Amino acid sequence: MTQLRVAMIQQSCTDNREDNLAKTERMIRQAATTGAQLVVLQELHTSTYFCQIESPALFDLAEPIPGPSTKTLGELAAELKVVIVASLFERRAAGLYHNTAVVFEKDGSIAGMYRKMHIPDDPGFYEKFYFTPGDLGFTPVKTSVGTLGVLVCWDQWYPEAARMMALAGAELLIYPTAIGWDPDDPEEEQQRQYDAWVTVQRGHAVANGLPVLAVNRVGFEASPQDPEVGIQFWGGSFAAGPQGEILVDASQEHEEIIGVVIDRTRSERVRRIWPFLRDRRIDAYGEMLKRYRD
Numbered sequence: 090m091t092q093l094r095v096a097m098i099q100q101s102c103t104d105n106r107e108d109n110l111a112k113t114e115r116m117i118r119q120a121a122t123t124g125a126q127l128v129v130l131q132e133l134h135t136s137t138y139f140c141q142i143e144s145p146a147l148f149d150l151a152e153p154i155p156g157p158s159t160k161t162l163g164e165l166a167a168e169l170k171v172v173i174v175a176s177l178f179e180r181r182a183a184g185l186y187h188n189t190a191v192v193f194e195k196d197g198s199i200a201g202m203y204r205k206m207h208i209p210d211d212p213g214f215y216e217k218f219y220f221t222p223g224d225l226g227f228t229p230v231k232t233s234v235g236t237l238g239v240l241v242c243w244d245q246w247y248p249e250a251a252r253m254m255a256l257a258g259a260e261l262l263i264y265p266t267a268i269g270w271d272p273d274d275p276e277e278e279q280q281r282q283y284d285a286w287v288t289v290q291r292g293h294a295v296a297n298g299l300p301v302l303a304v305n306r307v308g309f310e311a312s313p314q315d316p317e318v319g320i321q322f323w324g325g326s327f328a329a330g331p332q333g334e335i336l337v338d339a340s341q342e343h344e345e346i347i348g349v350v351i352d353r354t355r356s357e358r359v360r361r362i363w364p365f366l367r368d369r370r371i372d373a374y375g376e377m378l379k380r381y382r383d
Contacts, residue, residue, distance in 0.1 A: 093351040094129045095236055096120030098134075099326045101308030102175070102342045106150075108134050110158065112143040120346050121169040126195075128236045130172045131326075132242050132267040133188070133308045134260030135180070138320060140313045143218040151180035158198065159191055167197030171232045176241060178219070179204070186193070188220045190239045190265055193232040197225040205241040206250065210300040213271065213312075213320055216243070225255035235260040235353065242266045245286075247301065249377075251293035260353065262293055269322035283323055283341075291333035296350060300336075300351050301329045308342060331359040 098116045103108050113134055120128050133139075135158055139147045152158060158177055166173045172195050179189035179242045188205035204223030208216045228251055229236045238259025244250045245264045254262060254304040268286060269351040286303075307324035309319070327338035328349040360366065376382055 090234070091132055091155070091354050092353065093128065093353055094124050095302060095328065095341075095349050095351055096123065096125035097129045097302060097304040097326050097328070097347040097349070099131060099305060099307050099324050099339050099347060100134065102134065102137050102310070103282060105139050109135050110112060110161060114161070114251040116123065116344075117165060117171070117173065118348065120348070121171055123346075123348055125171060125348065127174070127232075128170045129263055129302055129304045130176060130265060131304045132176045132265040134265075135177060137310045137313075138267045138306070138322070139313070140216045140219060140222050141213050141310070141320060142314050143215050144313070147313075148180075148186060148219070151178040151186050153181075154179050154189060154202065155199065156180075159193075161185045162191075163193050163197040163199065166195055170195045170340060172200070174237065174239055174265065176264055181221075185221055187223060188216065188241055189223075190230060190241055191370075192237060192239060194232055195234075200232050201228070203228070203230070203239045203241065205244060207243045207247055209243045221322055223258055227257060229254055229259040231256050238262045240264050243266060244294075248293060249298065251297055251299075253277055255297035255299055256294075259299065260356065261351070262290075262297070262299050264290065264301070264303045266326075267322065268305055269320040272309070272319070272321045279323075285295050287325070287327065291335075294329045294331055295333040295363075296332060296365060298331045298356050298363060298365065300331055300356070302349075303327055303329075304347075307340075307342065331356045332363075 173193040179187040194200040210217040238254030311319040
């Protein structure tokens with residue numbers, strides 16, 4: 090299989106889990122009718138982005154894996170014969186929660202998981218309150234459509250994470266995402282943030298000679314504490330090829346199913362002319378394991 094048909098689901102969310110999952114299911118079904126073999130969902134797609142505030146009550150949104158959402162999505166993957174990458178709020182044990190991506194094989198089984206490694210703690214993005222850093226490492230998930238290097242949102246700013254996935258044999262880098270603007274930021278600052286987000290991920294594609302899929306949510310979500318403030322999620326989901334070229338991108342305002350065909354032979358050809366892995370000076374990188382070189 091040299092051509093991989095991918096669908097990325099960019100959607101808005103409400104605080105009604107059943108409605109969110111129903112919408113996700115409709116969009117997955119629609120994607121399957123176009124021939125998609127791999128469907129990627131955005132970060133934490135079963136709820137609003139609850140990390141805008143710190144509230145112990147919001148841990149009730151978490152669920153076990155396997156659990157209700159994995160049952161629904163696994164059955165859908167088996168029915169439609171597609172591989173699905175989902176993103177869930179995992180309850181691992183009492184007081185132990187993760188931001189976890191789950192990969193479903195086309196027979197409905199769980200092919201593997203990735204627990205988000207880099208956890209932000211910024212105004213409006215209080216994830217350290219909710220999520221324990223991942224402990225599964227940077228391990229790609231092997232599936233019938235390829236070896237998937239699944240990372241999550243804040244991970245997308247770290248070249249180390251992309252590199253580790255590439256060194257472990259990932260054929261695609263996949264980033265379920267929930268990122269947006271403070272609507273009060275000036276337009277020029279919003280543009281700088283968006284451009285940085287796209288640029289850094291295109292850089293991961295170039296540096297590793299791999300396609301990148303970034304799938305972001307869209308729409309305004311008010312803070313649970315104050316409906317007058319919140320986050321405007323900027324959508325803009327996109328796919329880049331192994332030289333960083335934009336293959337497809339979505340709007341910043343609307344829900345969309347973004348389809349793209351990935352040429353699985355292209356990474357091999359690109360890496361032959363840009364052999365970055367060959368020329369790495371692994372003998373000189375020991376200082377990378379320090380927090381900072383004083």
